[in-house]
Amino acid sequence: MAYSSDKPAAAVRGFVPPQNDEERRLMRRVEELCRVAQARGIPRYTGFLSDREQVLAEASCHRAAFAAFRFWGGYPEAERRILCLEPPQTWQEEPVAFLKMTAQGDDLPGHRDYLGAILGLGLDRACVGDILQDPQSAGVFYAAVLADKQELIAAELTSAGRSPVRAEPCASLPDTLARGPERTLQEATVSSLRADAVLAAMMHTSRGRAADYIAAGRVEINHLPLQAPHAAVYARDIFTVRGVGRYRLMEIGGKSRKDRVFISFFQY
Template sequence: MASSSDSAPRRGFVLPQDEQERFLMHRVEELCRLAEQRGIARHTGFLSDREQTLAQAALHRAGCDFGTFRGGWPGAERKVLCLEPPDTWAEEPIVCLRLSVPRTWTEKLPGHRDYLGSILGLGLERTCLGDLLPDPENPRDTYAFVLSDKKEFIVQNLYQAGNCPVSVQECDAPSPAALRGPERERREATVPSLRADTVLAALMHTSRTLAAEAIRSGRVEINHLPLRAAHEEVFEGDLFTVRGSGRYRLEAVGGKSKKDRIFITFYQY
């Protein structure tokens, strides 16, 4: 297929859509001012990719150049915004926990939803928890990145995931196999245009009619925002979330075929 161009259009910044998003941006600006005025490092909780975009815009608006995003491992999706002014020292805000199923357990092993539900079921907010990484070479181990100040609470209170018993220990880093991240099958397709319904039909391997119906029924989000119209243009890097189907990343938009169709590369989470 034709390679993706470095100059392929990307989605521009989408203004905050509600009071919660506006509050996040104001909070980031406030943390920037506090960190700079007091010379003390500050950090947020774990942010989704949409929240990271809003936080980055808030950094620009505040004129802050000492903010970095970290998720505990190189391929992290959920990340903490760390505000560390020059000449300040800060403890690492993220720790890695290994969640292990005992070898005596012979029934079905817990999955991502089981671990997520059990940790949040302790009364923690979603911002306390980053990525969950399964170990492909040892299915009994899953690694969780959490805020440092919640480590002891989780270690002392998490005893099971779903119906499965688990033990929790802090570790320096996930296994090399887990750090490689999940292997995702990248697929290629051609589309007549970058309309949302056309691209979504290719991602889901369905008809354009069914894709448009999913959009009309409010089941589709792009970058965590509702997709309101089938004719909206989509861009390289966009994340599609389809309720009842899954998540898809439009990884690359390439050139055109001889029949004037656009090459795309994508994968499903």
């Protein structure tokens, strides 16, 4: 990426405190898990957390002065991940297990069908991590699940959408999935780092159209509703546009000779 001026120091988004009772409960729960892990010297694990929940969980660990934590979703590029609280010199569990789910027929289930079918077994969303399609077979999906729920789901999951399904435990993801998806890094220039300008560039649409999505309440940044088109954005922000897709703003560069800002991003 060519710049006509020096690259500025990267600004980062500050911590956004909990916005509702559910988020506050999550933070209190994580702090309590930290205290238990520290006092008893035993590992503790949450369920699978979204990006936003991971931010809150990490803040809770810092608040509890507990440094021996990590996030793990079964493979390096996982989006939904478990908070692992593991005091030094203690035994560690493997909290994540995998299922291979195979469907047959003309109307094959997709991600939403599999998620709905698993939750329909009476399980909470925190029991399920990423659900990934095998790129070599449209009828095969893999799911990361809590290790103690693997056998239950394998035994009880018999259909998804309109298709019969065979679910079976597997030791790991295929290498093609474990490496994570190949995403094409795209580049653009924007007139400013306003949300509507950046979103328009990522969606390859007009600024007015992007503002309409925001006004309609269809846009989130880091899993929080975007309230105004003029809101500032930062590197690593994740944009979710309901009905369209998700984008990550990877890098904010310098300015062009026409005083436009270089950005790089990819679409999930």
